[in-house]
Structure formats: C-alpha cells, structure tokens
Amino acid sequence: MVGLDRRAFLGLAGVGAGASLIAGCSPGAAPQQERSADKIVWWDQFLPTQDVEKELFAEFAAAEGGLPVDYAVYDPGKMGQALQLAKQSNQLPDVFTLAGVGAPTSALMEQGWFQPVTLDDKVRSALPAGTLLEGVNVFEGQVYGLPLFGWRMHDSQNWFNTELFTKAGLDPAKPPVGYDEVRAAARAIKQAGAAGWIAPLQFADRIASQIHQLAEAAGSPSVGGIDILTGEYTVGNDHYLAAIDWWLAMQADGVLFEGSASLNARTARGRWAAGSAGMFFDGPYCIGVVAQDFGEFASKVGVAQIPVPEASTQAVINHVPRGSTLWVSKTSKVAEQASKLLSIMVGKEAQIRMLSGMNAPAIYAGTVAEAEVHPTFKQSVELCEKIDFLAPDPVVRNPGVAKVTGAMKSIEPGLGEIVGGVMSGDVPDARAALAKYRDALTAERERAIKQLAGKGVTASPDDWKFPDWQRGQDYTTEPGK
Numbered sequence: 314m315v316g317l318d319r320r321a322f323l324g325l326a327g328v329g330a331g332a333s334l335i336a337g338c339s340p341g342a343a344p345q346q347e348r349s350a351d352k353i354v355w356w357d358q359f360l361p362t363q364d365v366e367k368e369l370f371a372e373f374a375a376a377e378g379g380l381p382v383d384y385a386v387y388d389p390g391k392m393g394q395a396l397q398l399a400k401q402s403n404q405l406p407d408v409f410t411l412a413g414v415g416a417p418t419s420a421l422m423e424q425g426w427f428q429p430v431t432l433d434d435k436v437r438s439a440l441p442a443g444t445l446l447e448g449v450n451v452f453e454g455q456v457y458g459l460p461l462f463g464w465r466m467h468d469s470q471n472w473f474n475t476e477l478f479t480k481a482g483l484d485p486a487k488p489p490v491g492y493d494e495v496r497a498a499a500r501a502i503k504q505a506g507a508a509g510w511i512a513p514l515q516f517a518d519r520i521a522s523q524i525h526q527l528a529e530a531a532g533s534p535s536v537g538g539i540d541i542l543t544g545e546y547t548v549g550n551d552h553y554l555a556a557i558d559w560w561l562a563m564q565a566d567g568v569l570f571e572g573s574a575s576l577n578a579r580t581a582r583g584r585w586a587a588g589s590a591g592m593f594f595d596g597p598y599c600i601g602v603v604a605q606d607f608g609e610f611a612s613k614v615g616v617a618q619i620p621v622p623e624a625s626t627q628a629v630i631n632h633v634p635r636g637s638t639l640w641v642s643k644t645s646k647v648a649e650q651a652s653k654l655l656s657i658m659v660g661k662e663a664q665i666r667m668l669s670g671m672n673a674p675a676i677y678a679g680t681v682a683e684a685e686v687h688p689t690f691k692q693s694v695e696l697c698e699k700i701d702f703l704a705p706d707p708v709v710r711n712p713g714v715a716k717v718t719g720a721m722k723s724i725e726p727g728l729g730e731i732v733g734g735v736m737s738g739d740v741p742d743a744r745a746a747l748a749k750y751r752d753a754l755t756a757e758r759e760r761a762i763k764q765l766a767g768k769g770v771t772a773s774p775d776d777w778k779f780p781d782w783q784r785g786q787d788y789t790t791e792p793g794k
Contacts, residue, residue, distance in 0.1 A: 350646040353382045353654060354406040356396075357639070358389040359461070361601025362670030369663055373654050380650045389413060390516070390577060400426065405642035407651050410461075419712060420719035422452060425643045429455040431652035436659065442789060443634055443703050444676060448712040450638055457640060459655050462673035464634035465701035468519060468596040469526040470693055471495065471617040474507075477591040478615065481505040488617035491624040492559045495592070499568035502591035509568030511590035512560075513581040514736060517729030523594055524732055527556035530619045530628040534784060536704040538728065538754075541631065544707075544778030546754045548728060549747025555622055557735060557743050564736060574737060586610040594619075597693040601671030604687060616689045618696050629785045630697075631704040674698070703787040705779040713765070713772040720761040724753045 393413020499509025538548030734740030
C-alpha cells in the first residue's frame with residue numbers, strides 16, 4: 314500500500330530544498346512548531362481499520378495515564394508528500410507510517426525523523442520472528458518502529474464479482490488460476506455485458522508491485538526485482554515478460570475496462586464494486602474497503618489466489634518485511650504515551666480486534682480463525698499464509714546496504730511506468746525497455762557503492778547475494794528455525 318514512490322520522494326527532498334519550496338518557504342525557513350503534549354497525533358493509511366483503531370484509541374484515552382488521539386487516515390498516494398511537508402515545519406505527527414515516502418529508514422534516521430519506542434521485555438519477546446530486524450526497524454539494539462499488521466500478504470489476488478461470474482457461466486466456487494483460464498473467464502464476462510478486468514494503471518507503484526509479485530509467483534527467484542541467489546537485478550526476466558504479455562493479451566481481447574489508464578487503486582476498486590468489471594487484482598484489504606464503502610456489494614465478492622502461468626504452478630511470493638510499520642517522531646513530546654499505545658496495538662488481543670477491520674493479516678499467524686470477519690477475508694489471509702515467505706534482507710546482514718539504496722538516484726521510467734507505457738502502446742518493446750532499466754539500476758548501484766566507499770561505507774553487490782536461499786521457505790539464520 315505505497316503511494317508516492319521513491320522518484321517523487323527524491324524530487325521533494327533529494328537536494329534538501331524541495332519540500333520546503335513546496336511548503337512555500339526557502340530552505341531553512343520552515344516555521345519552528347512542535348506538537349503539543351496533551352494528545353497523540355497519529356497518521357496512517359489504513360482505511361478499513363479506522364473504526365477499530367478509533368475504539369482502541371478511545372479506550373486508551375480513558376485509561377489511567379492515557380491521552381486522547383488525534384487520528385487521521387490518509388490516501389496512500391498523498392501521505393508521502395504530507396509527511397515531507399510536516400517534517401519541514403517540525404510538525405510530524407507523533408505516530409505515523411512511511412506510506413509514500415519511499416526512502417530507506419536508515420536515511421530517515423540520519424535526517425532525524427524518529428526516536429526509540431519504549432517496549433517492555435514481555436511485549437518484545439511475544440513478537441514473532443521477523444517482526445524486529447536490525448537495520449530495518451531496530452538500530453543499535455533499540456526498537457524504532459513496530460508493525461501494525463503481519464507481512465504475509467500481497468496485492469495481486471484475484472478478487473471477482475460472483476454475480477458476474479454466474480451470469481457468464483463461470484463457477485464462483487472454482488475460480489480460474491492459470492493465465493489462460495483467467496483470460497478465458499474475462500472474455501466470458503465481457504460477453505455477459507461487463508469488462509472482464511479492471512486495473513489501476515495510473516498507480517505506477519501498485520502496477521510495479523503486481524508485476525513483481527506475478528513474476529515471483531511464476532518462479533522468479535527475486536524480491537523487488539533483485540535475484541536473491543545472485544544479487545543481480547533481474548527485473549525483466551522471462552517471468553516478468555510472461556506476466557506483461559498476459560496483460561497485453563487480455564487487453565487485446567478487449568476485456569480491460571476502457572478507463573483503466575486514468576484510475577488509481579481506490580477509483581478502480583469503486584468501479585469494480587459498481588459492477589463495471591468482473592475481476593480486480595488486489596490485496597486482503599479489498600473486502601475491508603468494500604464492506605465499509607460499498608456494503609451491498611460485499612455479498613457478491615469472491616477471491617482466488619494470485620494468477621500463475623499454469624494452474625499447477627506452485628505460487629510463491631518473497632517478502633522483505635517493511636510495510637505497515639509505525640514510527641514515533643523525533644520531535645514528539647508524548648513518546649512515552651505513544652510507546653504504551655503502540656505496545657497495546659501489537660498485543661494479541663488488539664490484533665484480533667484489528668482483524669475485524671479486514672485490512673491485513675495480524676502479526677500473529679493463524680489468528681484470523683479467531684476473528685469475526687467476512688469469509689473472503691479469512692480465505693484471502695489463509696491463501697497468503699500458504700504462499701508468502703520471508704526472504705533474506707541484505708540490510709540485516711550489512712546496514713551499509715540501506716545507505717547504498719538511499720544514495721542511488723532514481724531511474725526513470727520505473728517498472729510501473731514502463732508497464733503502463735507498454736499497455737498504452739507508448740513503449741513498443743517491453744523486453745528492450747526492461748533490459749535498459751535493469752542495466753541502469755545495476756550501473757547506479759555500482760556508482761552509489763563507489764561513492765560511499767569514499768565515506769567509509771563498505772558494501773558490494775555480493776551483499777544482495779544469498780546462495781543458501783530456498784524458494785518456498787522462510788529464510789532465517791536462527792539455529793533450529
């Protein structure tokens with residue numbers, strides 16, 4: 314659920330002046346204001362869970378030592394810029410996610426965004442492996458960020474309109490999984506009077522995530538376009554090209570909703586819920602948004618696993634856990650109370666209650682069975698738990714990797730823009746465009762490594778290389794796990 318991408322982040326803050334200029338002042342002239350000490354200001358982008366969060370916040374405010382919470386839910390596509398502007402004016406919320414910022418947390422640490430979260434040993438010891446990682450949300454042994462949700466989820470499950478499926482002669486109880494079968498289902502829906510498939514092609518980051526995930530599910534040994542076994546950039550390999558060719562084939566069939574090029578995730582989901590299309594690729598949070606904003610449609614929703622080239626293909630999604638993490642701002646005057654609230658929010662009781670918002674899995678695997686949720690949410694989470702696996706994170710092995718990533722200049726167009734260009738016809742050769750992009754990423758990483766070597770940062774392409782990784786298994790260096 315990422316909004317503003319890294320290119321936009323660099324445009325705002327890469328030279329140190331962008332965000333302040335957007336704010337209408339010159340660098341260094343931002344007003345020196347800070348948050349008050351009589352409330353906790355909390356920003357996140359989790360629309361489906363807002364009601365549950367409000368309940369938990371109200372209970373915290375009423376408890377001894379608690380504080381009221383000034384809570385705002387942002388569009389993920391706008392939050393990154395809002396955070397940049399807040400940072401420039403010393404008005405960062407007390408608690409926030411980094412949706413849309415797109416920069417390594419180590420770089421933000423150096424810029425003074427965060428302060429440690431006070432976490433008692435009981436809460437910390439109960440958190441599952443992979444929740445707290447040095448160099449990601451732990452620095453020099455201190456916890457700086459806590460996830461609100463589990464990481465075993467992705468954005469490319471096939472959510473479908475069961476009513477349109479039935480009208481098209483399809484069986485909602487046996488949804489298609491293979492590329493050809495999904496394509497045939499889309500044609501049948503088109504013949505029944507609706508678009509077969511709708512996509513948020515305007516949302517380049519979401520499109521990039523979906524192509525990454527489709528490639529991984531099909532067999533690409535990569536995470537985020539980097540080969541886990543070799544450490545080399547592999548975006549644009551045959552698995553990527555097959556996914557893009559599949560999308561092109563469906564577009565050629567005339568089953569893609571005609572206005573998809575102008576839609577972001579929320580508008581595309583809204584059109585889908587209105588019956589304009591039969592299928593929409595999305596994450597577990599889909600049904601949470603539907604239930605909240607399009608309640609009558611919830612009874613017509615079905616979900617299937619991420620499509621793969623052949624129905625027999627064993628899908629695997631590789632994860633470096635980063636999403637949904639909440640941070641306490643460096644300038645917060647209520648860090649102690651914010652830490653107490655975060656400790657409550659990661660507890661199992663609160664996690665089960667959060668599931669009722671149907672946004673994402675809980676931190677603790679298997680707890681969805683204990684929650685009162687829509688059947689498709691439970692099915693979606695269980696599908697994710699079967700195919701989403703922990704990948705090795707090079708930042709954990711060498712924190713210098715994050716510095717390299719932060720020093721890399723943005724490569725444009727990125728994967729999402731290239732795919733959008735292929736779909737519009739503006740990019741005639743996907744293979745050539747992705748090869749150029751891959752080569753540019755490789756060269757830029759090498760440049761950043763050399764640049765930082767002169768500043769005492771030791772890193773090499775081998776830091777991204779994990780030859781002991783095995784597909785379909787959680788990666789861990791902990792003995793016996």
